[in-house]
Amino acid sequence: MFLHWIDQHRDELLRFAAGLVATPSPNLPGDERAVVAVILAEMNRLGLSGADIAAKEPNRPNVIFRLRGRRPGSVPVLRGHSDTKPVGDASQWQTDPFQPVFNDGKLYGLGSTDMKGAVAAMIYATAALRECEADLVGDLLLVINADEERSMKFGSEFLAKDYGLHADVALLGEPSGIDGPEFEFLHLLSRGISCFRIRMFGTQMHSSLTDRLPSLNTNIKLAEVLKRMNRELRLTFSPHPLCTAPTVNLAVRIDGGVGYGVCPGVAEFQTDIRTLPGMTRSQLEVDVERFLDAMRKDDPGLRVELEFEQPPLDWIPPTEVPADHLLVAALLIAAEQVLGWRPRLSAFPGGTDASKFQVLAGIPTIPSFGPGWLRLAHGPNECVGTEAITMPAAMSRRYECGIMPGSKCVCSLEVARSMSGNAVRTCPSGSRSSGTLTTAIRKSEAAAVASSVEFRMFADMFQSSFFTLKETTRYLHQFARPVPTQPF
Ligand SMILES: [Zn+2]
16 A cells, blocks of 8 residues: 555655755755745645744754654654755766756756755655554654754754754665666775864065075975875774775865965865774874874974864764664565665765664664765765655554564564675775674664564564665565454
């Protein structure tokens, strides 16, 4: 019934997704009012009225909708964001970025993959649950927040710190394909971000006198420091099975000097580091200063300093949901049943709102599992597969196999298999992992059995995420058996 409802509303869902793309919400400058108006109108039309609008500032609204369960249970969050990156260089687009175009099974336009397609899917999934699920266990929170693409201050940070968002787990529907199919990966880690400047000083003076008076061309010095830092900077971290090393991008921008006629007196380069769980800002600072001290020792005249960016860019913490978390188990099983293959466990390369929901609000957060491709996000000709957003979360179907307290169950074994088959590192900076997360598998088996009630709840709520029509047909064919009625 649930899937039938989704199928019946396929065209509406696609029109709505296109309408979101046609309503600009670039950040910068950051103003989600227009797109939120479109979202609320559609939610009201679908019977999802009474959403809470919470805003730190009036032009940065966040939408929070609670679908009440019929029975008490844990509360999961389906979360999307309503802002997009700015267009950038529009001449690189083959279509108007704000004019949605359907072509070749894809929806093109700014924000289609990141993540207006997923937002549309989540809203329709919630509507389908409301229409079709008579016995929802626990409330479902639908959260569409502002300001993911820039400071997070008006979105996830505000919701986690000031609004008091409470939930048991969260799923961010960020695009989880990279260079394969949509839903390629189930991302358990969200890498952190640390941005800082290395600044150095020389002699600003008339450039015609540099051969007659003592002078130091800071730009030349910058080149020396940069080259050596590229060779010698060593960061403290422990490799993770899903991502072995942080990513270091030195000199993502260089500034220095005034121009012709002036010996450069100040120069700096900006550095962007994508961190792993376990890394800390203070240790990173120690590591960078250790390198600078070595430079100073060899070059006593060198005046160089480290300056971290203003928050949040100085340190957006990494997050991780452990592989043995019940949500991971439920998602893996659901995804395999729906897609016909298992997404690989992975580390999301960039930072996400998980850094706020998990670190500040204490909500275990899957940073990315949704339609679209991360490689197309923030670039020209962004698109998302229409089928992938056509069939959003079908979270109400019951597992056909039971998990009885104290007994071993097919589900837990499936989890174990999923995990052993997926312990492959896929992070850009990593290579294949030799570890197979054996401990996690054992733990997950034990957890699934010991917490059967809780596991069942997650299984219900996250039975599947977003999937394609073709796969849904297969799904329906395979699982069109009666729902078991025994109590759990
Ligand atoms: Zn996003």
